[in-house]
Amino acid sequence: MRRRLLLLLGTQKGGFILDGDETRRAWRVRGPLCEGWPLNHLTADPASGTLYAGGRSFWYGPAVFRSDDLGATWSHASEGLTYGEDGPKMKTVWNITPVGDALYAGVDPAGLFRSDDRGETWRHVEGLTNHPTRPTWEGGFGGLCLHSIVPHPTDPRRMWVAISAVGTFATEDGGATWEPRNSGVRADFLPDPFPVTGQCVHKLVMAPGMPDRLYQENHCGTYRSDDAGRTWISIEAGLPSTFGFPMVMHPHDPDTAFTVPLNGDDRGRFMPDGRAAVWRTADAGATWTDLRDGLPQRDAYLGVLREAMAIDRLDPFGIYFGTSTGQVFASADEGRTWREIASFLPPIHSVETLLVGG
């Protein structure tokens, strides 16, 4: 019996699921889901198989959707997903990350919320937004969004989050207090290019098996930290630009990461020269290789957003990315060869995978 493999897509016009199996040969599009709400993130708790989606309706505000039947039916809730009557209005949900039995949500305006009842009710993790730098936080083009939630794999007291145009923060006491961890990360758009906060991190990820090694794709370069984010080194040499959004890790190798450089923040934000490529390092950022076999190599002015790339956990593992013009590209051989598996979806904000029964 082949295991089902689901590609979960959050798009500007609802959620979509590409239904496939572990052969990764054929995919069937299912959707739109979640009533066509714009979704920033559609993801799954791999332990339970529960699907979660976060976003915002133009009319009905922000909410988190949940499905216990692989997307056939959905409920939604947003109780507690608020800064209160005296706080800023909640705009949208950017990221949902299951951590053990809990669920975390990153939102705009930037903040972290936690649910202990599978998304029915939420409470604000106030320690982060009580940080003394909070009055200086200012959003970028994508808003003031908390988009990356990185839990420590074994220590529940430790977690990292990343906020656009603010930077990376870490807690080591379960969220009570947080500290900025941006040393060495450039903010080329500020008078001081190395401030304490203000860095525009686009995506933060952790190396498998090495919890103190983090990588980040940034508005101003690509970086690695080997000390839990306390200091960062640039690993952008060898990439075609210093601008990109997504970054994903190899499932087992802490030296291998993938990103999609775009041509620049003020040059259209598409793949350089209209030639599509995913870039891989296999030596922790010392060198980079472009992977483009099967990807369009002319007139392909594609963009890939921060959450729109993912891997599966098969062997060899697969890589998937969705574009801001609605295509999904897939590799079933760790990035060596690619093919287009969906062509006409709405702008894709997020891509995740779920291996059912796996």
Next chain:
Amino acid sequence: MALVRLPRSLVDLFPGLPRQAEMPDVGTVAEMIASLDARWPGLRDRLCDEGPALREHINVFVDGERAGLSARLRPGSMVIVLPAVAGG
């Protein structure tokens, strides 16, 4: 008793919520929404933000007049909840 008419896009979010409902206790628009929220938890959050106020792109009309949360209903009032027009 007042009558409230709800948009399809809202009804689709709450199983069993009808497009049109009779509200036996007339009060304010806020009380009407609270009454619906008691039966369909979470409905208030879809229509109101932290203000508390009606969400920016939700329009409520009472007997043909644009209304806020504090507007009073009368016996026989017709309340219409409409999402604002939007492009894209």
